Amino acid sequence: MFIPQFPPEQLRPVARAADEAGIDELWVWEDCFYESGVATAAAALAWTERVHVAIGILPVPLRNVALVAMETATLHRLFPGRVTLGVGHGVQSWMGQAGARVASPLTLLREHLDALRALFAGERVTVDGRYVKLDGVELAWPPAEAPPVFSGGTGPKTLRLTGESADGTILAGGASPEVVREAAETVRAGRAAAGRGGEHPLVASILVATGPDAERRLAEDARRMDWDPAAEAHVAGDAAAVAAAVDRWAAAGATTVVLQPTADEPDPVAFVRWVAEEVRPLVS
Incomplete structure (x- = not known):
């Protein structure tokens, strides 16, 4: 992202x-x-x-x-x-x-x-x-x-609407795997009510920080966005930790998992290459 x-x-x-x-x-x-x-x-x-x-x-x-x-x-x-x-x-x-x-x-x-x-x-x-x-x-x-x-959106009424009237749903940032699971059920209910079949992609994002000061940077960014830094909605760590998080979000129902760097990411280009070369090969 x-x-x-x-x-x-x-x-x-x-x-x-x-x-x-x-x-x-x-x-x-x-x-x-x-x-x-x-x-x-x-x-x-x-x-x-x-x-x-x-x-x-x-x-x-x-x-x-x-x-x-x-x-x-x-x-x-x-x-x-x-x-x-x-x-x-x-x-x-x-x-x-x-x-x-x-x-x-x-x-x-x-x-x-x-x-x-x-x-x-x-x-x-x-x-x-x-x-x-x-x-x-x-x-x-x-x-x-x-x-x-x-x-995109959050809350059951909006998520039900995305199932009824949209072709895919983008979850608000800070959504934990449990929130993803519940959202997927709400979206499915909306699609069923509207008589819509077929696939409905569900996009979730994870706030990610890596490097020696990753925990601090992630906590500061989460607070800036008024997210709970302790919630299971973000990950700070190495490539293996981030890949494992992607697997958890996917298992909860996300069809696309987007990795969001912190606002103070020191090198966004290096972050992209790290995701491609180190994280992605470990995602099951």
Whole structure:
């Protein structure tokens, strides 16, 4: 994961290192008020040849659904098969700071997901929802094939909604294996209620620190994000310890496990290479 606490000028060497090292996916965020998820994804895709780039997440209160569809459809046309889009509520206090907070985040997310998936499918969309209002909107350049749309969040109501209306779920950071297990059950219930079958990917992230001061750095970063440093939601240690953690999260139901460096990671490029060369070979 390239976290937005890293300055934008560090993205190019990190993306190229991920591409060269054979990393499967590079994830970027859109945190207020750091970096644009779409801009960073586009740059990372342009600088690389094969690595898959995922945006987790775009906060829907900040973004009109037609704009999200236009921007990400462009990415899918430029870099087919290499993009994953995630949308979600965003942090409510940040949405308030930006003047974009809504009374019913669940309603907005449902309306956004339904409209976005229809636009990606090439439909002409007219909707007069509580928040999403479109009048005959149709993408001139939709993706060649309708791509999956992931949605992120926490809490049973949001997770059930992602099962009902999204094609994959991105769990909020700091989710332990037990939280992953419970989330997977809630998502499955939502899909069953909506009559949806097939696979539904579940993405979880682990806060990771390695090196001689790993415990201190991890604890400080967890506190910065208001996560419990003692919770089984992070790992500090060597490659074997991190690989074992990935196995635990996968066994709990995560189909993708993203490794998140701390904000004070001294060498993000070396972190990427360490994940590829030392951690991944030990993951069962």
